[in-house]
Amino acid sequence: MSFPAAVRLTVDLDALAWNFAVLRQAAGAAEVAPVVKADGYGLGAGPVARRLWREGARSFFVARLDEGEALRAALGPERPADITVLDGLTPGCADRLAAARLAPALMSLAQAHRAADLGAASGRPLSVGLHVDTGMNRQGLDPAEAAALAASPQHLRHLDVNLVMSHLGGAAVPDDPRNARQLEAFRAVRALFPQARASFAASAGVFLGEAYRFDQVRPGVSLYGGGPQERPDPRLRAVATLEAPLLDVRRVAAGETIGYGPSARAERDMMLGIVAAGYADGIIRAAAGRGYAWAGGSRRRLVIVTMNMIGIDAGDGGLAAGDAVELLGANVAVDDLATAAGSVAHECLTRLSAVGDRRYLGGE
Helix, strand or coil: CECCCCCEEEEEHHHHHHHHHHHHHHHCCCEECCECHHHHHCCCHHHHHHHHHHCCCCEEEECCHHHHHHHHHHHCCCCCCEEEECCCCCCCCHHHHHHCCEEEEECCHHHHHHHHHHHHHHCCCEEEEEEECCCCCCCCECHHHHHHHHCCHHHHCCEEEEEEECCCCCCCCCCCHHHHHHHHHHHHHHCCCCCCEEECCCHHHHCCCHHHCCCEECCCHHHHCCCCCCCCCCCCCCCEEEEEEEEEEEEECCCCECCCCCCCECCCCEEEEEECCCHHHCCCHHHCCCCEEEECCEEEEEEEECCCCEEEECCCCCCCCCEEEEEECCCCCHHHHHHHHCCCHHHHHHHHHHCCCEEEECCC
């Protein structure tokens, strides 16, 4: 099959909608609030969020203030979503948060005090979320700080805490003992703010059971096709397909080295396919030797990955210049690529943001 002389990313919005439906069914009564940070995991936050709005999503999470502003503009006034910024109330951002109608997820006691001061100055409570660290040790007030805030009426009367959230550190491994410990800690903190909605589970946590779902779940990677346990999950569909043309097929004699350095060597006389893509297009270099592509109806081992070229084992032939090579998609699971690269699906997807030639399938 002839293919254009460019790397191309195809984003299947119908597959995205399918995954959203799978997560919504798994979430039971909890609201499903998609995480669209890092430009929708590299796939385009605007098209992704607009399609998810069409499917029923009304709340979204982003990491940065500028992501929230861009998402608000992309959704437009006809889609008045709730958008939460996970960085919280960073210095100097209050006016921009208010202008874009973004809610900060306060991530420290200092941010909470700053938010209360802003609420007092404005004359009305400031609408905020509260991020609590229940054992991940990365972001959020610790339980003692949350308790101190809950016991501080001089601060609380200037805050409208409408969401209490935390994040699981081991949800991809269902029997990880941290999950139960974090759940117990989160329940205790949630009880301090009974008027607030509670959100605890991300993609993997959705599948841990009803106890972890509370009022709202925040799936990210599984919306885009990544398995909740960091391996391919047959319930989910690939949203991103990365393809590139085959430039050449060349013979390499047994014992010859391939590419830079001595690490890649032909173990036999072989046909090597040269693909017009590389780590500049999002394929992690460390996947060479362990990952695979799809061409000519079968898997082809990644031999080398360089900046703009990938070498694949072309087998006994049957491939020709101009053939399409799938580097990620329905036949090359993002979790398999991540495992080969010693990474996670999140990184493999967000690296695709560098691909400029993209198309969207399915309506927004």
